[in-house]
């Protein structure tokens with residue numbers, strides 16, 4: 164056991180075995196050296212943490228920093244994005260290395276590794292990604308990813324006009340991924356249905372945000388989940404469905420899991436905490452994302468999926484555009500870049516739900532850090548308050564609140580403007596270092612560690 168440098172005394176700790184009042188001892192090597200009964204541990208520095216809740220640092224599996232999409236690039240980079248992540252209680256992110264025009268999968272991974280190296284403040288992993296352009300070369304490169312510490316590859320079933328893959332291409336890629344031990348992250352929306360939906364809304368003259376929402380139906384998502392899960396079953400690939408938004412998809416996943424299929428899936432805070440009525444607003448473009456935010460019935464099903472374990476993770480799908488990029492009122496939805504800023508709000512929103520009693524704390528930890536860490540093969544080094552784990556610890560004052568109207572994200576709007584959430588993050592430790600202390604940040608660009616992901 165390494166020497167204890169700091170003890171968080173008497174904290175309300177959400178441990179893998181349940182929640183209890185404890186002392187958490189941080190070791191000089193940046194790991195959790197010991198967890199004991201309240202008052203049982205001592206060190207040079209003892210912090211009275213009575214009344215605060217401790218959870219493991221968040222692991223956000225779905226982040227797009229400095230990402231080119233729809234003719235524009237997100238406003239943040241690894242420094243501003245991971246700074247916001249730390250303020251929001253997320254100490255590990257996983258970035259998608261999506262090939263830019265002309266790049267192969269390996270080109271994009273190499274570029275992303277360079278972008279992150281001297282810039283990241285949080286720890287980070289890199290996801291590979293294969294797109295339509297240079298597909299053949301990229302698929303041939305996939306077996307090389309594990310040696311680079313990359314265990315995942317993202318593909319898109321939608322957007323076949325720019326980056327998406329056809330079902331045949333997906334099936335071949337899944338086969339290669341299965342043989343290489345790669346987990347495949349799938350954006351599941353049936354492209355033909357989406358195209359027909361868009362054409363229909365445009366024919367009706369419905370080119371605003373409401374048209375966007377109607378053009379991408381829950382059924383288009385669910386049919387793609389089913390079709391791609393079937394391909395995964397046939398090829399033996401380990402797949403993870405990103406940003407589930409609909410009741411039908413949850414039912415599809417639950418039914419397949421009940422039959423023993425090995426599938427993973429996430430949803431995102433905006434599908435859990437926001438309503439499709441936002442699209443009727445004149446500034447509704449701020450909430451344009453794909454799939455779109457849905458109605459209460461779908462939202463209720465997603466919450467059930469979070470609670471019953473059908474969903475493994477809640478990830479931000481952080482895409483940090485500003486109001487200018489989203490375009491003036493009246494912009495055709497086909498010209499609005501898709502995605503919402505959210506890296507900083509993910510954990511606070513879930514914490515608010517926990518304090519309100521809608522989400523057990525243990526389940527919060529499972530979807531915000533433990534589950535994501537397991538998908539990457541990083542648990543229990545990440546995603547657990549346990550002896551031997553990295554001392555990534557978030558302390559929360561459950562009696563305070565968080566204003567969701569402002570953030571450290573590199574944008575000029577909040578999707579949650581006017582809302583607040585119960586509970587406030589007061590401190591964040593990253594590998595034992597106190598990096599967020601109230602409003603202060605003490606972490607320099609480049610101090611985030613690259614995490615290599617074990618293939619499965």
Ligand SMILES: [Zn+2]
Nearest residue numbers: 225227480481
């Ligand atoms: Zn995404």
